[in-house]
Amino acid sequence: MPSSRPLSNKVCVPNAEIMLLPATAFALEPGEGRAWAVESGSQLICYTLGFHHLEYVSIVTCGGESSTTLEEFKKTLAFPSATCSFGDLAKDAASRIDEQIVLHGYIGTRRDASKSLTFAELHDMHLKSTVQLVSTPTKGVDGSNEAHQLLRNIEDHTPVAVSGTVKARKAPKTTATGDHSNVLITGAEIKIEKITPLNAFPRDIIMTEETVFSPEQRHLQIRNDRSIRQALAFRSKAARLIRDELCTKHDFAEIETPLLFKSTPEGAREFLVPTRAAGQAYALPQSPQQYKQILMASGIPRYMQIAKCFRDEDLRADRQPEFTQVDLEMAFATGEDVMSVIEGVARRLWAELLDIGDLPEKFDRMTYDEAMSKYGSDKPDLRLGSEIVRIGHLLPQDLVMKIGPLNDPIVECIKVPIAEDPQETRKFVNAFMDSPEAQHFIQNPEGQPGIFIHNSRKPLQGLQPFGFEAAEQLEEVLELEDGDVVVIQARKDASFSGGSTPIGNLRLALHKSAVKQGFLPAPTGFAFTWITDFPLFSPVVENEPGQGGSAGISSTHHPFTAPKTPEDVDLLLEDPLQVKADHYDLVVNGVELGGGSRRIHNAQMQEFIMREILKMSDERMKDFAHLIEVLRAGCPPHAGIALGFDRLIAVMLGRESVRDVIAFPKSGKGEDLLVKSPTKMTEEQLETYHLRLRT
Template sequence: MYLARAVRCPPHLRATYVEISNYFRGRQLGRLSALQAHSSPVRSFHDFSEKHRSNVTSSEFLDKFKQSMEFPQTTLDIDTLYSQDYEGQSVLLHGYLDKRDDMGKELSFARLYDHTMGRTIQLLSNSQSNTLPQLKKISRGSPVVVQGTVKRRVTKTAEEERNDYLEIALESIQPLNEFPREIVLFGKNIVHPPKHRHLQLRSDKELRDALRFRAQARNVCRETLEQLKPAFVEIETPLLFKSTPEGAREFIVPTRKRGKAYALPQSPQQYKQILMASGIPRYFQFARCFRDEDLRADRQPEFTQLDLEMAFAAGQDVMAVVEEIIRGLWGNMMREPVPSGPFRRMTYQEAMTRYGSDKPDTRHGMEIHRVEHLLPADLVSKITPLTDPIVEAFKMDTVEQLPSATREFVSRFFDSTEGEPFNKNPDGAPGIFIYDEGQPLKGLGPLGFEAAEKIQEMLDLSHGDLLILQARPQGPFAGGATQLGSIRRAMAAASISEELREAPPGFEFLWIVDFPLFSPTDASEPGQGGTAGLSATHHPFTAPKTSSDVDLLSKDPTKALADHYDLVVNGVELGGGSRRIHCALTQNYIFKEILKMPKERIDEFQHLLNALWAGCPPHAGFALGFDRLITVMLGKESVRDVIAFPKIGKKGEDAMVKAPGKISEEVARLYNIKLK
């Protein structure tokens, strides 16, 4: 059993779902939001500066420093005191001094945090001990070494009798470094700004527990992969790579060689494929990846993924291994087990048709239906400027089934920052109807009698239900969501956060499969730099799904399906993978004939083509977004809540160390960089 099973206290399901939903919608939440809100109590801090030595000589602080270097060691902690019988014995502990209560001039009590900041014990000092003056001098939050006799104390509650019945009568206390008195470390609703992330970590037990949980989850994943037969081998791949057109924007690392630069890897994709050609049958690593993208609540410019690859394998084999990893994690670290048997599968086409998203939360219901064939032409012309559009609809039910409550919710939603942009859709704003049995045609009058009757029957509308219509152009699906799918997702989250609907329980895992191999080029994405007007939907190394899809490469590549698979849970994409192209000639054909990449771009993949050409076996792999996985497991609002030192803001800044920072002219000259 892993420690996390014992220490983790999962949040209330409603709160958990709301947090996941908010995170999925990309809202700016977490510590940063609390910091920006006017009502949030934010502490004003004083940074270290030379003024802090104005009242102390160098000999004084150097003497204190020397004394702090010579502190006694201990093998005890507070948990050990409670697990074994130390009553009446003199013990030595390390920790942090917490709040002190003075009972007059001759008696003081204080709490001592252990070295993990996880548990406290009471300290007692009185006038009979020479420790009282020293205890009163030490500021709260200071690291200390204490020595004293373990005693049973008077308890007031049953909880104290179980977990807090010991105290230490102080014999000595040694401060190791004074905590500044002007900084308030603890307190109700105290939020430390990103500039002082170390203080937030120190004061926020939930954040520290999340980091421990993350470390334990890593161990579970590693143990699962190493126990499989044949075992996976953990191999580190380089972080200093080269710039290649895989599909995302890169971070460039200049060198002192004029015109030469490294690029930080978007993923270890090419290295792990080369490993498959090198006789390594099964590989994994917890890989650091870098993408120069705008931040969202679920995205960082640098992130961790559990990366794996398997030789002599197809997508089905990889999916089975990933399911083993998930079952190991949930079985060891979560209170709610993962359902037995293979995870449910849904095609990209079905997901987009039924839910308007390639990562749907299917627990909501709220399925989308095409209704343009039922609607009068004059109504269609009122809701969209499109000619011959597709019109789709979904219903959202409510707990109270009160049209007035639904109407108020709709008004708030479309006035909010999340809902207001939906009204600016160039294809037309959403059509909104509230099913009200007290109104003519039950609130569906604009649809006309015949359409209202058929839509009511199709969607099984009830009193107080919300009906949303949205038009979109004719054509195949592209991208990750339709406009109506985005409305569905946002409304589901908002209605649950306002308690208009109940949060669906549990974790529902879902494989999304059969993605298009190629998609129309998106001007906002770098793509692969070809001239065909197409880009690889995921990356250009993805193999076609079947032999029939291989045939389509030369006939109509836009209809070819990819052997790609995304793992989704409750509307959150945890990761994705695919079977790779293991034939150099086929890979070069994709680059040159399908994507129409120029020769200089293709030459950037020469190393990969060489590896594939040297008898590379069929292989497939997966990348599990580790930050996002831990966020979902713990029900957190943002990946920032499971990362020790996250980046913040759209520019991906580290406010604590002030990165990225300006470079001097001297450094610019050294690396042949021209500063504007």
């Protein structure tokens, strides 16, 4: 017989779990209101006696924290399998009345109506659907008190397995169930018979609809923010559709290419992976570009991959050091073939995921020069209007000279409608020009912008500096109305290079600010366009890695892009900067979703571009020796494209940043704040990889 001793009315055992047992299991002496415990091995058998009867008996497992942890974990190893999904229950709840089922999910809000009646929400594992649990312990039924007490004491957000009986439920007055769910199963509820907690949610974490978690708690961000979970689910569906469209409909083969590559100068900085061989390192691929071209020479006619890529670049809202792209290549194909396939992919994605089935059969096209002239950007948002107009020929010469320090500049102009009242427009302009984002435009070395407001109550409608004739012509050309902002900007009279012009950037900034302040509605819909005829080469920009040549120019995209026409091939020796590339970018709503090109498939031509045009050294040419050799083996003509998958999902969902559609994005400093990467290398690691820190 175990020894017994009286205890205080409150029995405290750290990390103990109480399991209530039926009173008939023990025969003990009555004692009004006294708490007792009987030691039995590693357990305390605790009970409270009322007047001449036993009220409650419980077993408390002892033996220290580690023993309790092991016992609790063992219980979770044999949790029952789910016999029904929330979706199935929602579809045919009426036919399941009185059926015994097992559900898995998370405990939500609990309400104790009385000591013998408790309600609780159970959210499904996807946190999309909710069913009500009800608990009423049945007198004399083994285990009913146990389940009831567990439900009353379990913490919200705890994962559980629930066994119970489906009961009919009257429709509630409200279907609001909080941020965790969007479907409330109203036709049924579950009368619980057993509940198995699988991992208690800690009390020190406060999680409500209003809780904002930091990036260091990304797991809780995802769990508590339905929009993130929806984005990740949307991303998964998009990947499946892309694979089906390419592989099933167009007979592409999905092929994985290596992540441990070699350093080759393709235009962006690389991440190096040191090896234990002194002085040797892999490089993480900026893209699978060279491998997919090798596949074209290997008899693989159509390749695709949803690929991980890495670039050591400055981070922006639409950039991450590691990112995902939809990568494809087609043998015996031109850019026209590639664009046609991608248009089909886009139409299917928009139709099946966004229910937008009216995308055009052929997307609009615009040359690089046209985009830069009309919108000041090689990725224009066509929804905004406000096209750029050249007005230098309309202006008096003395005004042109006052615009900026340039001699004989190109003078451009845009109209941005703001408010009908010129005074309201003036307030907007003053606030914008005083803001930090305007300083870049004010400090433009080619001259700051001139900003005017059309006002019919002022002389020459507020355009006095233009003079009578120019003001009249400008009003007619721009179709000005009261409250319109007129912006003029000078730039050098030279061929376009780069991705934007100052007036193009100002156009976007003014529109964004006007939308933010409520002067203009936010643009809606999707405007697709292909940008074509990029320059094959661009002047080398300071601090850009380029391709390592000494010619003072670099490939605008990468050195494998082919010239567009025979005439462009002839220009290579005469004026490389005038050569057009057979390159194409897909732009949607001002976002470059991706770019592709027809490749140089001839080894001699590829070597000519690298040696004679880019002036790569013999040492640098060795980095591409493998590719030259591959092309030499009768590689067929081929073309391809890479779409930024993260950007694609962000655009489709209307998210500002790709971070909103990536499960574990890096911060602006390239850090994963949850797992604390990157980490500092230890002395042992440095020695293993033959590295030494500079001091």
